[in-house]
Amino acid sequence: MSQNSPAEVNPASHMPAPADYGRLVELSTAGIPAAERLAFWRDTVLKRTQPQIVRNGQPFEARLKRIVLERCELVEHASDAVQALRAPGRSRFDGGDDIAVELMRECRTALLDHDGEHRLKADDLYVVDYAKPMQIIRSRHCSSGIVLSRRRVTEVMGEDLSSLAGRRIATRGMAGILRQHLKSTMDEAPFMTEAERVVATNAAAEMALVILESTGVAARDAEQFVEGFHI
Secondary structure (H helix, E strand, O other): OOOOOHHHHOHHHOOOOOOOOOOEEEEEOOOOOHHHHHHHHHHHOOOOOEEEEOOOOOOOOEEEEEEEOOOEEEEEEEEOOEEEEOOOOOOOOOOOOOEEEEEEEEEOOEEEEOOOEEEEOOOOEEEEEOOOOOEEEEOOEEEEEEEEOHHHHHHHHOOOOOOOOOOEEOOOOHHHHHHHHHHHHHHHHHHOOHHHHHHHHHHHHHHHHHHHHHHHHHHHHHHHHHOOOOO
């Protein structure tokens, strides 16, 4: 990983910063007429995917918390059962091809079709590459994640990110720390200052980058063994 400047290590001290840098944004379907909720959520929140309700006979309910920085975004999304598709055209905006490391905080059943089918359960960490086709079907759920700009990921992994989509991340080590950090940051974000949110969000981004970089190293090591590199 390249050496960071002091401003990159602690963006809270980087001046000047946008007025809303580190601001916590919260959205929900509360107060939206039941018939308009899915359209509101699709057009206001789920920019990268096209949601479809998994019918349960009740009005759709959802909520979102997000902290947006320059090259990363910390997000928590909770909703009723929903099917989300990577619809054509919904990646045609700046950041539409980002990479996310997501944590399924709460969910009874989830199926991710993203370079193969992956069944997810609560506490799973996994990678989403928004440049690739995907579909996820989830029961009522809550998920948190750190979304990284594609450029930032290629800076540590190189241009070939083809093996990331749908990758399940190990449960221990740095991944275990990131899992707890995502949970605690989103739980405590309403009680933090903006500067504190910046620090916490960038810490999540740095941990995610270390994890992604290590998955790339592991993949290259495995290829060496296939070629006959033995002890």
